[in-house]
Amino acid sequence: AQRVTQPEKLLSVFKGAPVELKCNYSYSGSPELFWYVQYSRQRLQLLLRHISRESIKGFTADLNKGETSFHLKKPFAQEEDSAMYYCALLYGGATNKLIFGTGTLLAVQP
Amino acid sequence: NAGVTQTPKFQVLKTGQSMTLQCAQDMNHNSMYWYRQDPGMGLRLIYYSASEGTTDKGEVPNGYNVSRLNKREFSLRLESAAPSQTSVYFCASRGYSGSHYNEQFFGPGTRLTVL
Numbered sequence: 001a002q003r004v005t006q007p008e009k010l011l012s013v014f015k016g017a018p019v020e021l022k023c024n025y026s027y028s029g030s031p032e033l034f035w036y037v038q039y040s041r042q043r044l045q046l047l048l049r050h051i052s053r054e055s056i057k058g059f060t061a062d063l064n065k066g067e068t069s070f071h072l073k074k075p076f077a078q079e080e081d082s083a084m085y086y087c088a089l090l091y092g093g094a095t096n097k098l099i100f101g102t103g104t105l106l107a108v109q110p
Numbered sequence: 111n112a113g114v115t116q117t118p119k120f121q122v123l124k125t126g127q128s129m130t131l132q133c134a135q136d137m138n139h140n141s142m143y144w145y146r147q148d149p150g151m152g153l154r155l156i157y158y159s160a161s162e163g164t165t166d167k168g169e170v171p172n173g174y175n176v177s178r179l180n181k182r183e184f185s186l187r188l189e190s191a192a193p194s195q196t197s198v199y200f201c202a203s204r205g206y207s208g209s210h211y212n213e214q215f216f217g218p219g220t221r222l223t224v225l
Contacts, residue, residue, distance in 0.1 A: 010149070034213075044153075044200065077202075086152060095160050096141060097168065097205060098214060099162040102152040 002027045002091045007099035013077050014109050021072040023061075023087030023106045032090040033070040034098070035061055039083045047072075047085070057081070077108045111136050114217035115159075116201050122223045123191045131186040131199055131220050139205030142184040143214065144176060146197040153200065161185055191224045196223070 003026040013019055025031055035047040048056045048069060049062040061072045070087060087101040114135045117220045123129055135142065140161045146194040155168030159178040173195060184203075188195060198221050202214040 006152075026201070043218045044202075046213050049213070095158065095166070097143075097155060097158060098153075099169075100145075100152040102150060 002099050004087050004089050004101040005097055006074055006085075006087055009102070010105045010106045010107065012109060013106045015079055016076050019072075019074045019077045019081070019106065019108075021085050021087075021106065023070045023072065023101060025050050025068050025087075025089050027068075027089055027091060029091070030064070031063065031068075031070075033061075033063060034088045034090070035072050036086045036088055036100075037071075037083050038086070044086070046085070052067065077106075079108045079110055082106055082108045113137065114201055114203055114215050116199075116217040116220050118213065118220060119218065120221050122201075125186075125192060125222075126223050127188050127191050128187070131190075131201075132183070132186045133185065133201030133217060134183045134201040136182065137143065137203060137205060137215065138181070139203035139215075140181070141204040142178065142185070143202040143204070144174075145169065145200045145202065146195075147200060147219070148197050156186065156199075164172070165212075191222075193224045196224045197221060 005024045010028045033050045037047045038044045059074045086103045088098045117132045143157040143158045147153050154170050157176040159165045162181045177185045198219045201217040204214045
């Protein structure tokens with residue numbers, strides 16, 4: 001069965017430090033992975049998707065099929081990056097369902 | 111465009127009461143979803159609707175029912191609320207929309223407390 005694992009509930013870093021939020025997945029098919037972000041008291045919004053290979057707000061994520069990972073990285077954290085981050089895997093064929101990890105709260109200290 | 115809207119924003123129920131959470135989207139999307147968000151558990155899919163007139167169970171459907179009233183609206187009903195249903199409920203929609211391929215758009219959430 002499909003599964004998404006985010007091992008860290010909380011990641012606390014200082015402003016300017018590098019950030020890596022870990023995500024591992026288990027899926028028998030060809031994976032399509034996403035990172036969603038939820039700022040305080042706001043709705044979830046898509047941060048980036050692996051197929052786009054883009055950088056959004058300085059964040060990047062590379063799909064590593066060998067390690068079944070999709071870690072989110074940013075070289076220099078900003079205070080405004082503080083939020084809850086969810087890794088998600090698309091499954092279910094045409095039904096296009098998402099399964100989410102349990103989330104990592106990123107706290108960037110000044 | 112308002113995107114995905116949800117009502118109410120907050121609700122307190124007593125055990126055994128019923129209520130319906132409303133969701134609407136104005137993006138002409140085919141697929142709609144209901145999730146619940148609980149601390150330490152992330153978001154879990156309750157029900158989804160791949161298109162108007164169809165609904166299917168997700169990971170945690172017990173205690174809930176849904177109605178896809180039309181293409182815009184997808185409601186979630188709790189027939190007899192239980193404290194275990196205390197959660198934040200999110201509605202989402204998905205459709206082919208330019209560059210937003212396979213992106214789900216989320217509503218602001220409904221914070222439900224069952225006493």
